Amino acid sequence: MSPRQIRFLALVxxxxxxxxxxxxxxxxxxLLETFLYISVFGAALGSRIDKLHGIDYVVFVIPGLxxxxxxxxxxxxxxxxxxQQKFQRSIDDQLSSPASPLELLLAFSLGGxxxxxxxxxxxxxxxxxxxxxxxxxxxxxxxGLFLVGFFFSQLGVLVGVRAEQFDDVAVYQQFVLQPLIxxxxxxxxxxxxxxxxETLTHFNPVYYMIGLVRYGFxxxxxxxxxxxxxxxxxxxxxxxxxxxxxFRIGYRLRA
Amino acid sequence: MPDASAPALQIADLVKRYPTxxxxxxxxxxxxxxxxxxxxxxxxxxxxSTLIHCTTGLAQPTSGAIQVFGHDAIDHYEQAxxxxxxxxxxxxxxxxxxxxxxxxxxxxxxxxxxxxxRARTDELLETFSLLDKRDERTRTLSGGMKRRLxxxxxxxxxPRLLILDEPTAGVDVELRLELWHxxxxxxxxxxTILLTTHYLEEAEQLCDKIAFINGGEIVAQGTSGELAARxxxxxxxxxxxxxxxRKELSRAHxxxxxxxxx
Numbered sequence: 345m346s347p348r349q350i351r352f353l354a355l356v357x358x359x360x361x362x363x364x365x366x367x368x369x370x371x372x373x374x375l376l377e378t379f380l381y382i383s384v385f386g387a388a389l390g391s392r393i394d395k396l397h398g399i400d401y402v403v404f405v406i407p408g409l410x411x412x413x414x415x416x417x418x419x420x421x422x423x424x425x426x427x428q429q430k431f432q433r434s435i436d437d438q439l440s441s442p443a444s445p446l447e448l449l450l451a452f453s454l455g456g457x458x459x460x461x462x463x464x465x466x467x468x469x470x471x472x473x474x475x476x477x478x479x480x481x482x483x484x485x486x487x488g489l490f491l492v493g494f495f496f497s498q499l500g501v502l503v504g505v506r507a508e509q510f511d512d513v514a515v516y517q518q519f520v521l522q523p524l525i526x527x528x529x530x531x532x533x534x535x536x537x538x539x540x541x542e543t544l545t546h547f548n549p550v551y552y553m554i555g556l557v558r559y560g561f562x563x564x565x566x567x568x569x570x571x572x573x574x575x576x577x578x579x580x581x582x583x584x585x586x587x588x589x590x591f592r593i594g595y596r597l598r599a
Numbered sequence: 600m601p602d603a604s605a606p607a608l609q610i611a612d613l614v615k616r617y618p619t620x621x622x623x624x625x626x627x628x629x630x631x632x633x634x635x636x637x638x639x640x641x642x643x644x645x646x647x648s649t650l651i652h653c654t655t656g657l658a659q660p661t662s663g664a665i666q667v668f669g670h671d672a673i674d675h676y677e678q679a680x681x682x683x684x685x686x687x688x689x690x691x692x693x694x695x696x697x698x699x700x701x702x703x704x705x706x707x708x709x710x711x712x713x714x715x716x717r718a719r720t721d722e723l724l725e726t727f728s729l730l731d732k733r734d735e736r737t738r739t740l741s742g743g744m745k746r747r748l749x750x751x752x753x754x755x756x757x758p759r760l761l762i763l764d765e766p767t768a769g770v771d772v773e774l775r776l777e778l779w780h781x782x783x784x785x786x787x788x789x790x791t792i793l794l795t796t797h798y799l800e801e802a803e804q805l806c807d808k809i810a811f812i813n814g815g816e817i818v819a820q821g822t823s824g825e826l827a828a829r830x831x832x833x834x835x836x837x838x839x840x841x842x843x844x845r846k847e848l849s850r851a852h853x854x855x856x857x858x859x860x861x
Contacts, residue, residue: 345712346710347709347710347711348710350707350710350711350712351707351708351709351710353707354704354706354707354708355707355708357704357707358693358696358704361695361696361700362695365695366695428694429693432691432692432693432694433687433689433691434691434692434693434694436657436685436687436691437691437693437704437705437708437752438708439656439657440655440656440657440680440683440685441680441705441708441709442676442677442678442680442681442708442709442710443708444677593659594659598652598656598657598658598659599617599649599652599657599658599659
């Protein structure tokens with residue numbers, strides 16, 4: 345391996361090492377949470393809810409839960425990891441290394457991305473044991489989930505870099521991210537909502553992300569798949585460009 | 600192409616202005632020759648740490664140039680950073696890592712192979728008496744051990760220029776002497792050292808050359824004797840007190856006062 349490859353790998357290993365050292369909190373807890381959602385909304389309440397678009401309610405909900413697990417874990421991992429390292433100033437060890445702004449940004453992004461991937465895969469495996477979960481369009485599902493994971497990784501990096509106290513991360517997660525995800529249609533179909541809420545849902549980016557992932561699993565989507573993919577790619581590109589600029593100028597990282 | 604005979608550190612007209620408008624460095628120029636043990640002294644807020652941060656990429660200069668062994672340290676900094684090791688003033692260890700991991704990751708950031716990292720980690724843990732702590736999380740270490748680990752981390756990638764930012768602040772006598780013996784040894788072996796300290800006797804004993812920085816400017820530099828001569832005083836400490844405008848604190852004055860009183 346070249347010194348540059350060793351460097352990048354070390355940066356990524358550090359991020360993964362962090363969440364694996366506290367895996368009960370970073371992997372175990374989200375997994376349990378998702379399992380509880382499946383139990384309550386699927387097994388307990390699901391039997392009393394009619395099929396949605398011809399799909400059992402529990403099966404309808406699981407793709408959204410998998411996406412939500414990836415999104416929240418990718419976001420919270422990166423935001424917390426960066427803020428924590430800024431607090432301890434241990435981030436100076438990476439910042440004073442020969443690593444480029446791009447290497448640093450990618451490495452910090454990958455930490456949350458890989459944690460989200462881990463939780464999502466485990467959720468998928470657990471859900472597959474409980475219900476018969478189809479995978480209809482794997483070629484949409486994998487790029488869709490990767491884009492969602494990368495989007496929230498970038499968002500976590502952005503919030504972590506901007507944050508000056510832990511409250512900043514928590515506020516963003518509880519008051520912005522959770523409502524967007526819940527109201528994006530994880531637990532229901534947007535078509536069930538009365539106006540003007542159905543129309544308002546169309547302005548929520550998470551609505552398109554869930555649509556994409558649901559289409560990948562179940563072959564059903566309320567929004568255009570091609571449009572959702574294009575929109576998500578554009579959003580990821582813009583967010584990445586913003587973060588790259590912040591890392592280049594050292595915004596709230598370097599004095 | 601860097602010149603083989605280039606100074607270890609060459610700083611030209613370095614200005615650092617913070618967004619608040621505070622000018623921490625006002626056109627600093629400084630040259631440290633390869634193999635020197637160089638002391639940078641000045642009161643708190645004089646610009647010592649800002650200068651170090653600009654050299655190591657932790658602060659972005661407003662203008663000016665920094666070269667490390669002839670390599671640009673601001674824009675195309677890869678080679679310059681490889682040559683510098685920084686032991687910062689703060690105990691900025693990563694709480695999630697163990698002692699050995701701290702060194703291993705640092706070596707990784709600097710592109711060292713796994714085999715080299717392992718060998719170097721063992722060597723440094725032994726040198727700094729941390730072998731029995733290798734698998735302990737850094738937050739469980741005592742202050743003195745954290746300070747040792749900070750120094751070991753700075754040395755991990757075998758830097759040719761070692762920057763020590765107040766390395767003995769809050770350290771007991773035994774560890775201080777231990778650190779100085781080690782640093783003097785690696786200096787004798789060829790490592791250039793840039794030291795900031797508030798202990799003037801340390802600077803006097805260790806440094807070949809000393810610069811005074813005050814108000815973001817280098818106000819004087821030379822050997823300890825040259826600085827004392829320049830200010831017309833007997834010691835480096837008195838020269839420093841002249842610099843900061845507190846000559847009434849001079850021990851020479853205190854001795855005279857005591858004699859008058861008796």
